[in-house]
Amino acid sequence: xxxxxxxxxxxxxxxxxxxxxxxxxxxxxxxxxxxxxxxxxxxxxxxxxxxxxxxxxxxxxxxxxxxxxxxxxxxxxxxxxxxxxxxxxxxxxxxxxxxxxxxxxxxxxxxxxxxxxxxxxxxxxxxxxxxxxxxxxxxxxxxxxxxxxxxxxxxxxxxxxxxxxxxxxxxxxxxxxxxxxxxxxxxxxxxxxxxxxxxxxxxxxxxxxxxxxxxxxxxxxxxxxxxxxxxxxxxxxxxxxxxxxxxxxxxxxxxxxxxxxxxxxxxxxxxxxxxxxxxxxxxxxxxxxxxxxxxx
Amino acid sequence: xxxxxxxxxxxxxxxxxxxxxxxxxxxxxxxxxxxxxxxxxxxxxxxxxxxxxxxxxxxxxxxxxxxxxxxxxxxxxxxxxxxxxxxxxxxxxxxxxxxxxxxxxxxxxxxxxxxxxxxxxxxxxxxxxxxxxxxxxxxxxxxxxxxxxxxxxxxxxxxxxxxxxxxxxxxxxxxxxxxxxxxxxxxxxxxxxxxxxxxxxxxxxxxxxxxxxxxxxxxxxxxxxxxxxxxxxxxxxxxxxxxxxxxxxxxxxxxxxxxxxxxxxxxxxxxxxxxxxxxxxxx
Numbered sequence: 001x002x003x004x005x006x007x008x009x010x011x012x013x014x015x016x017x018x019x020x021x022x023x024x025x026x027x028x029x030x031x032x033x034x035x036x037x038x039x040x041x042x043x044x045x046x047x048x049x050x051x052x053x054x055x056x057x058x059x060x061x062x063x064x065x066x067x068x069x070x071x072x073x074x075x076x077x078x079x080x081x082x083x084x085x086x087x088x089x090x091x092x093x094x095x096x097x098x099x100x101x102x103x104x105x106x107x108x109x110x111x112x113x114x115x116x117x118x119x120x121x122x123x124x125x126x127x128x129x130x131x132x133x134x135x136x137x138x139x140x141x142x143x144x145x146x147x148x149x150x151x152x153x154x155x156x157x158x159x160x161x162x163x164x165x166x167x168x169x170x171x172x173x174x175x176x177x178x179x180x181x182x183x184x185x186x187x188x189x190x191x192x193x194x195x196x197x198x199x200x201x202x203x204x205x206x207x208x209x210x211x212x213x214x215x216x217x218x219x220x221x222x223x224x225x226x227x228x229x230x231x232x233x234x235x236x237x238x239x240x241x242x243x244x245x246x247x248x249x250x251x252x253x254x255x256x257x258x259x260x261x262x263x264x265x266x267x268x269x270x271x272x273x274x275x276x277x278x279x280x281x282x283x284x285x286x287x288x289x290x291x292x293x294x295x296x
Numbered sequence: 297x298x299x300x301x302x303x304x305x306x307x308x309x310x311x312x313x314x315x316x317x318x319x320x321x322x323x324x325x326x327x328x329x330x331x332x333x334x335x336x337x338x339x340x341x342x343x344x345x346x347x348x349x350x351x352x353x354x355x356x357x358x359x360x361x362x363x364x365x366x367x368x369x370x371x372x373x374x375x376x377x378x379x380x381x382x383x384x385x386x387x388x389x390x391x392x393x394x395x396x397x398x399x400x401x402x403x404x405x406x407x408x409x410x411x412x413x414x415x416x417x418x419x420x421x422x423x424x425x426x427x428x429x430x431x432x433x434x435x436x437x438x439x440x441x442x443x444x445x446x447x448x449x450x451x452x453x454x455x456x457x458x459x460x461x462x463x464x465x466x467x468x469x470x471x472x473x474x475x476x477x478x479x480x481x482x483x484x485x486x487x488x489x490x491x492x493x494x495x496x497x498x499x500x501x502x503x504x505x506x507x508x509x510x511x512x513x514x515x516x517x518x519x520x521x522x523x524x525x526x527x528x529x530x531x532x533x534x535x536x537x538x539x540x541x542x543x544x545x546x547x548x549x550x551x552x553x554x555x556x557x558x559x560x561x562x563x564x565x566x567x568x569x570x571x572x573x574x575x576x577x578x579x
Contacts, residue, residue, distance in 0.1 A: 049477050075479035086470030090492050096471075099488075100478035139474075146478065 002027055002060075003150050003178060004048055004078060009057035011043050011202075017055060019043050019202040026150060026180050029194030032210060033182045034225065040202035041182045045154045048180060049080050079143035081153045081172075084135035084160070087127040093138045094123025100145045112141040116171060133164035140171065150178045157188060186229055190214060198222045200260055201253035208283025218285040218293060220264045258288065266292060317568020323561035327554075331377035338371040343526055351544045361546035363537065369546060373554050375528040380558070383443055383513040384506050390448040391505075395455025396491075396498055402456065403463025404482070404490050414460065417453040425450035429512065433521035440529075443513050443522040451509070458501055462494040469493075496573050504566030507559030514555050530555045 004026045011019040019040040024031070026048075035041050046052040047059055050066050059066040061074055080086075087096050098109050110120035116137040127135055136156060143151055156172065157165040165188075172179070173192055181192050189196055189210055196214075197207040198221065206219040217223040253259035257272040264271065266289045277286040287293075330337060339359075346366035354361045360369035402413040432446040466472065467490060475485045514531025516522040523529035525536075530551040537547035 046473070049473070051473055051476060072479060075477060078477075080474060080477050082470040082474060086474050088471040088489050088493070091488070099475060099480060142474065142478070 003062065004180075005060040006044070006048070007058050007060060009044070009047060009054045009059065011040070011047050011052060011054055013043075017202065019047075021057065022199075022202075022204055023057075024197055024204070024207075026178060027195055028178060030179045030181060030192045032189035032193035032196035033180060033199060034184065034186065034189055034196055035199035036184060036225075039199045041199055042154055043202075044199070045080070045152050045180070045182050048152055049078065050074060076146050077149045079146060079148035079151055081140055081143050081151050081156050083155055083158065084132050084139060086139055087135060087142075089127055092124055092126055093130065093135075096127075097123070097138060097142045097145055099142065108145070112145055113138070115144065116141045117167075131164075132160050133168060136160060136164075136168050137171065140168075140175075144175070148177055150180070151175070153179055153181045153183075155183055156181075158183065158185065184225075186214060186226060198225070203259060203286065204277060204284070205260065205287065206283065206285045212283060218280055218283065218290045219260075219287045220266050220289075220293065221260050223293070224263075258286075260287075314568055314571070316564050317572070320561040320564030320566075320568065323557065324565060327377055327558050327561065328381060330374055331381050334371075334374040334378060338368075338374045340368040340371045342371060342375050342528060343367070344371075351540070351547070353544070354546055360550040361544070363533075363547050364540065364544075369533075369550050372528040372533060373530070373551055376530045376533060376551065377554065377558075379440060379523055379527060379529040380510050380513060380531075380555070383440060383447075384509045386444045387447045387451060387509045387513070388502050388505060390444065391451040392455050392498060392502060394448075395452035396459045396494075398452075399456040399459030400463040400486055400490050400494055403460040403465075403494075404467045404486050406464065406467070410460065410464075413456065417456045420450065420453040421457075423450065426512065426515065429516060430519070430521065433516055433519075438521050438524055440523050440527065443516050446516065446521075447509055447512050451505070454505075455498065455501065459494050459498055462497055463490050466490050466493045500566055500569045500573060502566075503562055503569055505562075507562035507566075510555060510559050510562070 002025045006022055006024045009019065009022050009024075010017050011022075022040075022044060024033075024044070033041050033044065043052065047054055050059075050071065053067070061069045061077075064070075066074070087093060094109050094113075097112055098106050101108060109123055113120045113123060118134060118137050118141070122130065122134065122138075127138075130138065139156075151172075153172065157168050160168060169188060169191060179192065181189060183189060193210050195208070196210040198205050198213070198219065200221050206213065206217065206222045213222060214226055217226055252262070254262050256274075258264070258267075258275050261267040261271040266287075268289060270288045273288070275286045275288045277284050280290055344367065346362070349358075349362050349366040350364060351366075352358055352362045358368050358370065360373065363369055363372070398413050398417070402410040428450045429446040432449060433442050436442040436445065463486075469489075472485060472489050475489055480488070510530075513522060514529075514534065517529050517531030518535040520535065523532050525532070533551035534548050534555070537544070537551070541548045
């Protein structure tokens with residue numbers, strides 16, 4: 001059963017929408033949300049956490065919309081894991097972890113710290129006295145304190161060294177919770193998410209099983225993202241869109257038609273019409289020219 | 297600065313980053329000590345009137361001379377410091393308590409609640425501060441408590457503004473979001489996270505303002521609306537001595553100097569704190 005679901009959600013700050021009409025099911029096996037900075041990933045995460053109310057559309061929690069749902073139960077079920085910097089700099093980390101615990105359960109702090117692989121003695125430290133990896137573990141322990149069924153992970157490893165990243169990923173993979181993972185790191189998604197959604201300029205441009213999606217991207221943007229990942233011993237990666245016709249590798253998203261067309265190597269006149277999100281070979285893609293993509 | 301700084305220098309916290317601020321801090325400590333220890337330091341009893349020793353110039357007997365009724369000026373300055381510092385502390389405590397409470401609530405809550413609080417604040421800011429204090433001091437009975445009330449009424453809105461803007465930025469930090477997601481009630485979030493992380497600029501402002509409050513209190517006393525005889529208060533001393541300035545300068549000059557030095561010390565310390573706590577200089 002899907003615990004949390006977005007249905008036609010449009011989100012924004014003030015009047016300006018930054019996420020347009022996104023539908024997304026957080027299904028079992030982990031869901032990845034991939035996209036570059038500014039694509040609306042974090043905004044979507046805030047909506048899933050009930051921190052931001054959609055301009056239109058609904059977030060469904062079980063069979064209720066978030067507006068009407070029992071927030072107390074929701075808060076117990078859904079917890080965020082933000083970056084390591086999401087600890088109050090003035091608070092001892094043990095207190096941060098204990099923040100959600102009732103008074104009689106404070107002794108569980110040590111247990112929780114051990115669960116995330118930390119020495120319980122670290123509870124007396126403040127965040128700046130810990131390493132980045134340790135801080136990230138504290139953040140995870142804090143989220144686990146209420147016994148959530150779903151973790152919303154917003155770039156949980158982006159600020160960490162690669163070796164530390166790997167250990168945090170081990171920890172996350174071993175947790176008995178569902179997860180929505182937000183990242184620009186494809187390797188992380190591959191490891192932790194059965195399903196993935198690619199977001200560009202606040203729109204889902206492609207979604208499907210993570211393995212397929214990365215092996216045979218249907219959308220030119222997904223391909224550009226994948227090809228931008230450097231491989232050891234391989235040739236240097238092509239910058240995303242270096243092959244783009246317009247040469248605008250950093251072009252801003254188009255405001256009409258397909259938002260990606262200014263960077264897209266396959267851009268054609270038809271792309272001035274907004275592409276619908278359509279079924280294509282077991283996944284959904286928003287591209288007029290998905291069938292014309294080179295096989296890779 | 298040399299490399300082998302003495303241990304004392306190294307052990308001084310970041311609060312005293314430069315010599316000016318350290319100088320201000322030392323001066324404030326001295327002024328506070330002098331005020332607190334006035335009964336022991338003062339060479340004469342506070343209200344001892346010696347009609348035969350009126351308007352004596354500074355001498356070994358009376359370092360700062362005597363006033364128009366023959367009281368020792370140094371003694372009255374030492375005691376006067378108690379009044380002035382007490383007024384400053386009380387005004388700042390009341391202003392900060394009221395202002396910061398409203399400010400962090402407004403900053404955290406945002407939306408309509410913030411609009412209401414900030415508009416009320418704007419109304420108070422729209423009054424010319426000294427005029428509002430004057431009006432209040434005229435309506436109420438002159439005296440130290442009136443001075444405190446009158447100044448505090450015009451002072452708190454600045455703290456509301458300051459802390460509202462700081463709190464609004466703290467409210468967007470991920471640790472505040474995390475606390476909200478954990479279901480921590482808003483008043484507790486404000487108390488545990490927003491308030492402690494908003495206090496630094498308030499402390500700087502308090503230090504910068506202390507001098508201003510002392511000056512304002514002196515001005516009100518000078519205008520006859522503040523402390524009343526026989527209370528020793530610096531502004532009052534200047535007012536009572538003003539006609540004598542050309543003939544008996546010490547009656548006015550020494551209390552004036554006390555006001556100047558104290559206000560200066562607080563300003564210098566405040567500036568130093570502001571520099572030391574500037575986020576661009578942190579780490």
